[in-house]
Amino acid sequence: MSEEILVNVTPMETRVAVVDNGATQDIHIERSASKGMVGNIYAGKVVRVLPGMQAAFVDIGAERTSFIHVSDIYVPGSESRSRASDAIGDFLHEGKKVIVQVTKDPLGSKGARLTTELSVSSRYLVFMPQSRHVGVSQRIDDAEERERLQQLLAQGLELEEMSGEGGYILRTAAEGVGLDEIRADLRFLKRLWAAVSRRAKAARKAELLYTDLALHLRTVRDLARPGVERILVDSRESFTALQEFCAEYMPEVSGLLEHYPGERPLFDLHGIEEELQRALSRKVELKSGGYLIIDQTEAMTTIDVNTGSYVGRRNLEETIFKTNLEAASMLARQLRVRNLGGIIIVDFIDMRDEEHRRQVHRALEKAMARDPARNKITGVSELGLIEMTRKRTRESLEQLLCEDCPVCNGRGVLKTAETVCYEIFREIMRDARAYDNDTLMVLATQGVIDRLLDEESANVADLQEFIGKTITLRVEPDNNPEHFDIVLL
Structure with missing residues (x-):
């Protein structure tokens, strides 16, 4: 690599x-x-407790109040967080001061997600002041190396006289390091946490303690x-x-x-720069001629695989298999580049050969294994879909760089000129019954007025005769082709 x-x-x-x-x-x-706010530690104040949701809203001084669930509340002396079945009122009440850490940035209309299980990081270690747990990153899979690192940490804690002062996780970067590096990190974390603790005790309002x-x-x-x-x-x-x-x-x-x-x-x-522009497009071209369509919604991300112009060399089944294999590798990369998380549904092209389905599934698992974000892939569903999840802690590229279209308000589609014309006819009928005046002026975009003068001209004439009033048309420059007004003259 x-x-x-x-x-x-x-x-x-x-x-x-x-x-x-x-x-x-x-x-x-x-x-x-x-x-971004992930990892920041705040002194916060509980502003509302929601027993029905087993959660609370916390003011941390951000634009939107943040959210904490009962399962994210650390219970002192229990070596674990509270259970989802515990009552939120047993831990929090309105007005209570809490020290919290952000685990997820605000997304859309949602505030940040919080936890009271605090941690700070150095190059090789994650320090958890409330815990006594010692662990090793799962990405270090060599059993001997894991054991060596745990022994080094224990030795370092004893030499620095820090035994029993908190829990630690040895990060992936710690693989192969020696005692000196571990001790340097321990000293750094000790100084850092002492400074955070001092700020936390002195805090009298919602404020940032550590970033x-x-x-x-x-x-x-x-x-x-x-x-x-x-x-x-x-x-x-x-x-x-x-x-x-x-x-x-x-x-x-x-x-x-x-x-x-x-x-x-x-x-x-x-x-x-070119990759960034591609990452904001729905369509992702494959080298074979096939392509992916990626749609991100609030609930989930869907990925559709298509053969496009790829016709293969032998038969249809081979074409489909080759396209799906290439798509598996590409979509794994696109998830990382776009930072897409949550529930992801992949609609590969249907394959009749069971072995081909297994190979595509294995190819996707292999490609996703290189992803540093935690992910889980299910088997192929009855509908031929692969469901997966990917840990989401920050905004996707699209959420960070884009906003909803002011014309379609994020729908991604617009009403046709024909549809708008028929809405105008219905509005004219309402106004003609409600008001006693001789002329109605239609203000609409150029495309709608052109259609009223051309394809719909006979309908406009019939409508004038039916309501007994004159209908005039005027182009009104507007960036939204769905907008129109009826003015009474």
Whole structure:
């Protein structure tokens, strides 16, 4: 595997792309005016308890009140969160001060999702101050390495006199590290948590207590894994900040950093801008000639696979099989690039051969295994669909970069000129009965007026005769072809 990390920094936003053998795998965007909230720790105040939903709304000083479910409330002394069947009123009441952490950014009209099970991260460790659990990332699957890391952590805790002061998870990046690195992280986390605790005790209102690193620093901390060949940064200031950060916390990564001073924009040079535009399109072309249609809704994401212009070399079954195999690999990459999460339904082209179905399912599982976001894939349903879930913690690219169309209000379709004409006729009938005047003027867009003068001209004439009034037409410039007005003259 040959990976590169590209970091594009401007005063307005920071963008990061992970490129694997020339193909974009991940895109992260953080805007200065609206940074993500996941991982932030706040002093909050409970503003409303909802017993029927076993949840509460918490003011953390954000634009929208945030949401916490009873199952996300940590119970001191129990080594676990509360159960979904527990009563929310046993833990929270209106006006109570709580220290909470954001687990999901606000999405659409929903506020942030919170937990009282707090954690802070370093390069190799996640510290959980309320827990006593010690674990190892599931992505480290070598049993001997897992055991070695746990022994190193125990040794480090004893040497730093920190035994019994909280729980820890050894991150994927800890694979292969030694005792010195573990001890350095332990000291860093101890200082960090002491500072957060002081702020929490002093807080008298809803306020931010801790925020994670900026995107370009988080990128190096979390994504500079084995296999990354270089990290290109196009900002001299950010490059210097990364050098200082790596010198203190990640000296082994310092040699990967490179400043890109070129005149041509970094994302243009590596085709990331084009990839971003493709990631906002419904249609994704496959090299074979087939294509995917990706539709993101509030409830789920649906992906439809089509053969398109691909006709194969042997027979229809082979064409379908080859298209589905290519689609499995492509859709796994698109989920990462677009950061799509939640419930995902994939409608592969129907295959009669049972072995072909198994191979496509295995190909999808293999492609999704490289995804750092937790995911789960079911078998093929009775309708021939594959259902899957992918952990969602931040907004998708579409939610971050786009908004609903002001013309169709997010429907994605518009009424035809014919439909609008018939609505106009019905409105004229209502007004003719309700008001006693001789003339009605129709104000509508050029396309609707053209149809009233052409295809619907006979209907307009019949309607005038029926209501006994004059109907006049006038073009009203408007960006919404569905809008019209009837003016009484």
